[in-house]
Amino acid sequence: MAPTELIITLLQVLIFPGIIFLLGLAFVYEWVDRKFYARLQNRYGPLHTGPSGFLQPFADFVKLLAKEDITPQAADKPLFAATPILLLAIPIAALFCIPMTGLTALVSFEGDLIYIIFLSTLISMVTFLAAWSSTNPFSIIGGLRAAFQMLGYEVPMAIVMVCPAIAAGTLNISGIVAKQGTSGLWFILSQPLGFIILLICLLAEIKRVPFDIPEAETEIVAGWLTEFSGRKLALLRLSIDMELVFAAALTTALYLGGPAGLAPIPAIIYFLVKTTIIVLIMSNLRALFARFRIDQMVHGSWKFLTPLAILQVILVELAVG
Amino acid sequence: MSEATFQVPVGPQHPALKEAPENFMFSIDGETVVDVKARIGYNHRGIEKAAESRSYIQNIYLVERVCGICSIAHVATYTPAVEEALNLEIPPRAKYIRTIIYELNRIASHYLWLGLAGHEIGFDTLFMYLWRDREIALNILEQITGNRVTYAAFTIGGVRRDISSEMAEKAKNGLSILEERMKYYKKLCLNEPTVLKRAVGVGILKPQDAITLCAVGPLLRASGVKSDVRADDPYLVYDEVPFYVVTYGGCDVASRVLVRCDETLVSIGIIKHALDRLPESPIRVKAPRIVPPAEVVSRTEAPRGELIYYLRSNGTDKPDRLKIRTPTLANIPSVCKSLIGGYLADIPIVLAAADPCFTCTDRMAFVNVSNGKRWVWTREQLRRYSMKWHQQN
Numbered sequence: 001m002a003p004t005e006l007i008i009t010l011l012q013v014l015i016f017p018g019i020i021f022l023l024g025l026a027f028v029y030e031w032v033d034r035k036f037y038a039r040l041q042n043r044y045g046p047l048h049t050g051p052s053g054f055l056q057p058f059a060d061f062v063k064l065l066a067k068e069d070i071t072p073q074a075a076d077k078p079l080f081a082a083t084p085i086l087l088l089a090i091p092i093a094a095l096f097c098i099p100m101t102g103l104t105a106l107v108s109f110e111g112d113l114i115y116i117i118f119l120s121t122l123i124s125m126v127t128f129l130a131a132w133s134s135t136n137p138f139s140i141i142g143g144l145r146a147a148f149q150m151l152g153y154e155v156p157m158a159i160v161m162v163c164p165a166i167a168a169g170t171l172n173i174s175g176i177v178a179k180q181g182t183s184g185l186w187f188i189l190s191q192p193l194g195f196i197i198l199l200i201c202l203l204a205e206i207k208r209v210p211f212d213i214p215e216a217e218t219e220i221v222a223g224w225l226t227e228f229s230g231r232k233l234a235l236l237r238l239s240i241d242m243e244l245v246f247a248a249a250l251t252t253a254l255y256l257g258g259p260a261g262l263a264p265i266p267a268i269i270y271f272l273v274k275t276t277i278i279v280l281i282m283s284n285l286r287a288l289f290a291r292f293r294i295d296q297m298v299h300g301s302w303k304f305l306t307p308l309a310i311l312q313v314i315l316v317e318l319a320v321g
Numbered sequence: 322m323s324e325a326t327f328q329v330p331v332g333p334q335h336p337a338l339k340e341a342p343e344n345f346m347f348s349i350d351g352e353t354v355v356d357v358k359a360r361i362g363y364n365h366r367g368i369e370k371a372a373e374s375r376s377y378i379q380n381i382y383l384v385e386r387v388c389g390i391c392s393i394a395h396v397a398t399y400t401p402a403v404e405e406a407l408n409l410e411i412p413p414r415a416k417y418i419r420t421i422i423y424e425l426n427r428i429a430s431h432y433l434w435l436g437l438a439g440h441e442i443g444f445d446t447l448f449m450y451l452w453r454d455r456e457i458a459l460n461i462l463e464q465i466t467g468n469r470v471t472y473a474a475f476t477i478g479g480v481r482r483d484i485s486s487e488m489a490e491k492a493k494n495g496l497s498i499l500e501e502r503m504k505y506y507k508k509l510c511l512n513e514p515t516v517l518k519r520a521v522g523v524g525i526l527k528p529q530d531a532i533t534l535c536a537v538g539p540l541l542r543a544s545g546v547k548s549d550v551r552a553d554d555p556y557l558v559y560d561e562v563p564f565y566v567v568t569y570g571g572c573d574v575a576s577r578v579l580v581r582c583d584e585t586l587v588s589i590g591i592i593k594h595a596l597d598r599l600p601e602s603p604i605r606v607k608a609p610r611i612v613p614p615a616e617v618v619s620r621t622e623a624p625r626g627e628l629i630y631y632l633r634s635n636g637t638d639k640p641d642r643l644k645i646r647t648p649t650l651a652n653i654p655s656v657c658k659s660l661i662g663g664y665l666a667d668i669p670i671v672l673a674a675a676d677p678c679f680t681c682t683d684r685m686a687f688v689n690v691s692n693g694k695r696w697v698w699t700r701e702q703l704r705r706y707s708m709k710w711h712q713q714n
Contacts, residue, residue: 040446041445041446041449041450042449042450042453043449137327137328137329137330138329141329141349141665209443209445210443210515212443213666216443216666217443218440218441218442218443218669219665219666219668219669220329220665221335287445287446288446289443289444289515290439290442290443290444290447290513290515290516290518290519291442291443291444291515291519291666292515292518292519293518293519293664293666293667294352294666295352295664296518
């Protein structure tokens with residue numbers, strides 16, 4: 001690899017569309033989510049820092065960094081310290097495989113869809129480990145709930161993530177995006193059922209109302225997050241935002257044609273608009289529902305989501321022929 | 322405790338108990354509650370004792386501070402007790418104004434509760450909307466009494482402020498909005514699937530258990546038992562205004578929600594009726610400061626259930642003994658009963674469904690459980706005990 005090429009790749013990974021860009025996007029989407037959620041509830045939402053409170057998520061992050069970092073005496077210390085970093089790294093690693101600025105992602109290889117399914121499972125596993133390592137009754141219940149929840153949403157989610165791959169004939173996300181770009185037919189139009197199931201499963205994956213069961217505030221304090229404080233909590237909150245970016249980007253890539261759009265406007269604009277729409281849909285759902293109970297969630301996803309996801313696969317298979 | 326169970330403390334500090342520190346120790350098997358032990362007494366304020374060193378007039382403002390949400394209920398139970406001991410009849414207009422303020426307080430309390438119930442099941446939008454609309458009720462109260470929380474509107478022998486006709490008009494406008502909103506929320510609670518999933522069949526309290534465990538208020542009425550002090554033993558003007566006792570037979574959280582929704586609507590009807598028929602008379606009569614020796618029990622239907630005051634006077638300007646039985650204290654055994662066998666996730670909503678107001682509840686007594694012996698400690702003994710405890714721990 002030539003030195004200039006190396007530098008460009010390095011800059012891409014570190015700055016655009018790599019880590020720095022993604023961190024910025026995470027803060028922006030947290031603001032979009034908070035503001036929209038607040039307006040739906042007839043509140044103002046963040047107002048103080050920056051115009052319309054635009055910098056509030058970043059200010060919260062900086063404030064948390066400065067706070068005291070307490071590790072419980074009984075905690076499994078290495079694991080307790082490692083999980084926040086892991087939880088932030090996993091969604092970033094997954095986002096590298098999703099095209100944002102053009103038809104090809106930063107990292108692209110045949111089978112990267114399987115890799116992303118694996119990473120999304122890993123998020124729940126690490127969440128469980130984080131809870132387990134903090135040895136607090138509330139954390140452990142939260143962690144167990146996160147694991148149970150994973151048993152519920154993971155199968156239908158993996159199935160509907162494969163549907164676009166079958167339709168596009170490739171396991172490469174960039175390939176799926178390219179297929180939608182060339183044919184001009186987004187998969188949301190041919191597979192609306194799959195899109196809805198994926199959105200519901202992603203809500204469960206990123207633990208938002210009505211699936212915020214692992215951190216249900218009024219039941220188990222902060223659930224799996226209870227013992228984390230200071231820098232660790234800052235990283236965990238950032239990782240939750242990053243998961244939101246990941247969920248929006250993944251849905252966009254698989255069902256909304258990714259960054260593909262008409263020529264003169266740069267692809268990144270299409271990507272930002274589409275992901276923002278997904279974030280707004282998720283905020284809207286957050287304001288609409290009460291929290292499910294864990295048994296209701298697992299029950300519902302096995303009774304309704306999984307059969308519907310299998311139906312979607314059959315329909316796609318029939319259409320592809 | 323078997324090996325399979327897991328102890329989960331809820332309280333003294335817990336997000337589901339925002340208002341006051343109480344402790345519920347749950348034995349959990351998986352997500353199922355096997356057993357629960359309630360422990361109250363974290364916020365003992367000594368109000369009953371303090372009442373003995375204050376005059377009857379000063380005590381009005383003391384008992385008003387027993388509870389922040391149903392402050393009127395306490396004053397409205399205390400003042401009739403003193404008036405009964407004085408053998409004093411209050412003017413009819415004062416009775417009507419007292420009824421209006423009492424019912425407004427019930428509306429504010431039920432709105433607050435329904436919002437909190439939404440919050441407990443993770444439905445924050447409902448919480449925000451209800452608390453926004455509750456402002457209307459608080460504004461009417463502020464207009465009539467001058468205050469939003471502790472109204473200081475009652476006095477022995479009547480009320481301190483009159484309701485003018487403009488006030489009545491404004492209040493009626495506000496009440497119409499409240500009525501419309503509450504009908505909407507009731508419809509929402511009956512139709513929203515996630516709310517129904519969390520409320521129907523949750524926290525079952527059978528009518529027989531409710532009666533055996535002495536449940537009171539909406540908790541009892543949601544188990545289908547028709548019991549309301551306003552109807553059973555009418556005070557103020559409840560025998561003159563048209564109203565009915567709301568009961569639902571579901572015995573679950575959903576019924577408790579519906580009972581409170583309907584009670585709010587009934588209260589709005591009572592206030593509108595009373596505002597239209599305010600009799601012309603003075604609003605208070607002069608009451609003597611010295612109360613002759615007497616023993617009085619006074620009870621009213623507070624937003625949370627039957628509230629009982631026992632007053633013993635000794636011929637001075639200070640009560641000899643004032644005993645308060647708040648509805649939450651009566652409801653704790655029933656709540657514990659309805660929690661057992663439920664899910665861990667349902668604890669907050671079942672706890673909240675009794676509309677607990679723990680700070681009003683705290684009592685302290687020494688009892689030796691094995692032989693039933695009771696005793697009292699002086700302040701000095703308490704102090705010595707606490708010093709010894711701190712040295713040992």
